[in-house]
Amino acid sequence: MIELKKIIALILSVIMIFSVMSPAVAAVDGECDCGILPTIYVGPLGNTDIYENYGTENERTLFRPATDTIVNLVLELVPSLFGLLLFKDYDGFGDSLISAVYDAFGAMALDGDGNSLPNVSVSIDLPTETNHGKGDQYYFHYDWRLDPVEIAGQLDEFVKRVMEITGHNQVNFRASSMGGVVTLAYFNEYGYEDVDACIFQSCPLLGTDVAGDLLNRKLALDARALLDYATDGYPPFSAGDTALWVLFNTLYYSGLVDIVLGFGEDLLDNLQERVFDELMTPVFGTLLGLWAFVPDRSYESAKAINLDPETQAGLIAKADYYHYQIQGRADEILNGAIDNGVRVMIVAGYNIQRTPLVESLNNHSDATVDTKYASAGATVAPLDGTLGDDYKQACTDCGHNHVSPDGIIDASTCILPEHTWFIKDMLHSNAHDGIMEMYYWFMYSDEYYDVWSNPLYTQFLQNDKPNLRMFPMGNFAEGATAPEFEDGDSYYNKFEQYVMPVTDKLFSFLDKCRAVVGL
Numbered sequence: 429m430i431e432l433k434k435i436i437a438l439i440l441s442v443i444m445i446f447s448v449m450s451p452a453v454a455a456v457d458g459e460c461d462c463g464i465l466p467t468i469y470v471g472p473l474g475n476t477d478i479y480e481n482y483g484t485e486n487e488r489t490l491f492r493p494a495t496d497t498i499v500n501l502v503l504e505l506v507p508s509l510f511g512l513l514l515f516k517d518y519d520g521f522g523d524s525l526i527s528a529v530y531d532a533f534g535a536m537a538l539d540g541d542g543n544s545l546p547n548v549s550v551s552i553d554l555p556t557e558t559n560h561g562k563g564d565q566y567y568f569h570y571d572w573r574l575d576p577v578e579i580a581g582q583l584d585e586f587v588k589r590v591m592e593i594t595g596h597n598q599v600n601f602r603a604s605s606m607g608g609v610v611t612l613a614y615f616n617e618y619g620y621e622d623v624d625a626c627i628f629q630s631c632p633l634l635g636t637d638v639a640g641d642l643l644n645r646k647l648a649l650d651a652r653a654l655l656d657y658a659t660d661g662y663p664p665f666s667a668g669d670t671a672l673w674v675l676f677n678t679l680y681y682s683g684l685v686d687i688v689l690g691f692g693e694d695l696l697d698n699l700q701e702r703v704f705d706e707l708m709t710p711v712f713g714t715l716l717g718l719w720a721f722v723p724d725r726s727y728e729s730a731k732a733i734n735l736d737p738e739t740q741a742g743l744i745a746k747a748d749y750y751h752y753q754i755q756g757r758a759d760e761i762l763n764g765a766i767d768n769g770v771r772v773m774i775v776a777g778y779n780i781q782r783t784p785l786v787e788s789l790n791n792h793s794d795a796t797v798d799t800k801y802a803s804a805g806a807t808v809a810p811l812d813g814t815l816g817d818d819y820k821q822a823c824t825d826c827g828h829n830h831v832s833p834d835g836i837i838d839a840s841t842c843i844l845p846e847h848t849w850f851i852k853d854m855l856h857s858n859a860h861d862g863i864m865e866m867y868y869w870f871m872y873s874d875e876y877y878d879v880w881s882n883p884l885y886t887q888f889l890q891n892d893k894p895n896l897r898m899f900p901m902g903n904f905a906e907g908a909t910a911p912e913f914e915d916g917d918s919y920y921n922k923f924e925q926y927v928m929p930v931t932d933k934l935f936s937f938l939d940k941c942r943a944v945v946g947l
Contacts (some may be wrong), residue, residue: 460595466560470607541742640726641786653784776802777854796856894918
């Protein structure tokens with residue numbers, strides 16, 4: 429009897445073991461038949477906190493710094509700031525600034541081979557959650573300081589893990605900002621077979637001029653650009669936003685911004701060389717994630733300024749590999765994705781003032797990445813103009829009209845003109861519900877959509893964030909009917925209707941006053 433009980437217990441144990449293992453076996457075999465592939469969100473720069481001495485009593489968050497770190501940094505600068513204001517002691521202020529910022533961020537620097545200090549790291553775990561329905565996504569975190577090729581290897585491991593636990597043999601990517609850099613590296617190093625669809629949202633596929641200008645020390649300060657940057661980022665969508673909008677305009681038209689920028693220009697004249705030589709270059713100039721943002725036109729000059737071929741040969745080799753074998757071959761990589769059956773959507777924002785601290789501040793952008801680079805090659809007018817009434821589309825072989833209805837963009841020069849969308853007034857990586865609906869339309873389908881497939885999502889779209897939607901601007905496929913939309917009823921719509929006609933007249937008068945006094 430006892431033996432029989434042992435046998436029964438053994439049989440039950442075996443059954444229990446196999447019942448626990450069977451979901452994992454099914455996942456490995458790719459047997460999930462839900463019809464929805466899991467989506468991996470390849471996040472932007474700064475997506476993951478970076479720690480010094482992680483898991484020890486001396487743990488410190490280097491990025492994003494804790495509030496007390498920022499407060500201490502500011503307090504450390506206060507005495508030297510008084511010396512600067514009262515006695516123009518630029519050297520004393522420079523000493524304090526460089527020391528304080530280096531203490532806060534210096535440990536983030538990479539060594540001459542492009543490797544992190546051993547006690548500086550991120551905390552990342554492979555996913556375990558198996559839910560992967562529409563709208564669900566697996567967030568791929570990574571140490572954005574490192575070589576994108578190294579990060580691509582981690583992404584490949586992440587992809588394999590997601591396929592294993594969900595029971596699918598492919599995934600979808602939604603790459604945002606630097607996530608596009610990592611995704612390009614992934615495709616180059618690991619191929620396309622594990623990916624069904626990929627959305628590149630606001631990605632510096634060909635770099636961004638803010639990185640190129642900074643590493644070439646091409647700084648610029650402009651009061652109007654600073655106002656536009658602030659008000660583009662905080663338009664009056666709510667009462668709180670309106671308060672900021674009023675504040676920014678008040679600071680500008682009162683001349684206070686000009687006074688501050690005049691002080692800033694004095695700082696640049698006296699401290700720019702020191703700050704770059706002693707802080708920016710030895711710390712931030714070593715981060716390979718930032719080097720992947722440098723466009724081709726700026727790359728060699730930036731290397732000559734910031735990197736030493738003798739002491740940083742390994743770091744330079746990694747930066748060169750990404751620049752020449754990945755960014756420089758973006759056309760081959762993206763076309764390779766198309767040729768291998770990956771459904772690709774590239775989304776670029778435009779009509780927003782870019783970061784107003786560098787010489788390229790007049791580029792159309794989504795406030796961070798230049799439209800010409802995020803779109804992988806569009807021809808784009810300056811921010812304050814159009815391509816011209818007599819402009820002719822550069823590439824006509826496709827037989828389609830790829831010039832935007834507002835005359836600002838010629839998409840025919842993009843690497844993938846049929847698979848690149850432009851959203852006017854879309855902030856960097858800012859996808860509201862209306863934009864996400866377009867992503868779902870594209871991602872959860874067996875069809876190969878392009879810019880002519882849906883009259884709701886034409887190549888050029890006007891963002892209407894207050895009402896969580898987008899309007900097609902034109903360029904409809906032959907025979908398509910333009911969709912109709914109800915008028916918006918948001919706070920912004922009322923502000924635009926009743927307040928802006930008054931403020932436009934007021935600002936026009938104040939602009940003339942500024943011109944008279946030479947501002």
